[in-house]
Amino acid sequence: xxxxxxxxxxxxxxxxxxxxxxxxxxxxxxxxxxxxxxxxxxxxxxxxxxxxxxxxxxxxxxxxxxxxxxxxxxxxxxxxxxxxxxxxxxxxxxxxxxxxxxxxxxxxxxxxxxxxxxxxxxxx
Numbered sequence: 001x002x003x004x005x006x007x008x009x010x011x012x013x014x015x016x017x018x019x020x021x022x023x024x025x026x027x028x029x030x031x032x033x034x035x036x037x038x039x040x041x042x043x044x045x046x047x048x049x050x051x052x053x054x055x056x057x058x059x060x061x062x063x064x065x066x067x068x069x070x071x072x073x074x075x076x077x078x079x080x081x082x083x084x085x086x087x088x089x090x091x092x093x094x095x096x097x098x099x100x101x102x103x104x105x106x107x108x109x110x111x112x113x114x115x116x117x118x119x120x121x122x123x124x
Contacts, residue, residue, distance in 0.1 A: 018079050018089070020049035025121040027078045028052060031071045033124070039067060044112045047122040053112050055105075068094045 018024045025047045032054060036042045039062040045054040058064060076089035099105045116123045 016083075016085075017049040018083055019047050019052070020121055021083075022121070023082060024079045027082070028071075028075050029122040029124075031075050035067070042124065044109055045124055046112050046115045046120040048115060048119060049121065053115055055099075055108050055112060064096055065094075068096070 019028055028047045029045075032042060032045050032047075032052070038059070040059055041057040043055040043057065045052065045056075056064075056067075058067075072090040079089060080086050097108075099108065112123075
């Protein structure tokens with residue numbers, strides 16, 4: 001479903017993996033859920049040790065790029081403070097997709113469920 005090389009790299013746990021800390025994962029989950037039912041509707045998400053998968057539906061005139069930028073800015077600031085670090089926490093690019101049909105939706109839900117079972121730190 002998603003590029004295998006990227007998934008293999010992420011799933012191997014490369015990087016600082018701050019999100020495996022409960023307090024850092026809580027910051028990420030709070031950011032994802034903060035505007036739920038205002039800017040977007042969260043269908044499912046999982047916070048992994050070094051990345052996040054989110055299935056959401058945009059509301060009104062909100063843009064996905066603005067939502068993810070908000071998450072990244074807020075969580076980078078808060079997590080860096082918590083772990084005593086500074087600088088870049090996230091990749092600039094997000095690997096977003098538009099759900100094409102019900103089958104695609106179910107595949108994404110199943111992918112997120114699989115990630116929850118294989119090491120998800122926080123999920124809904």
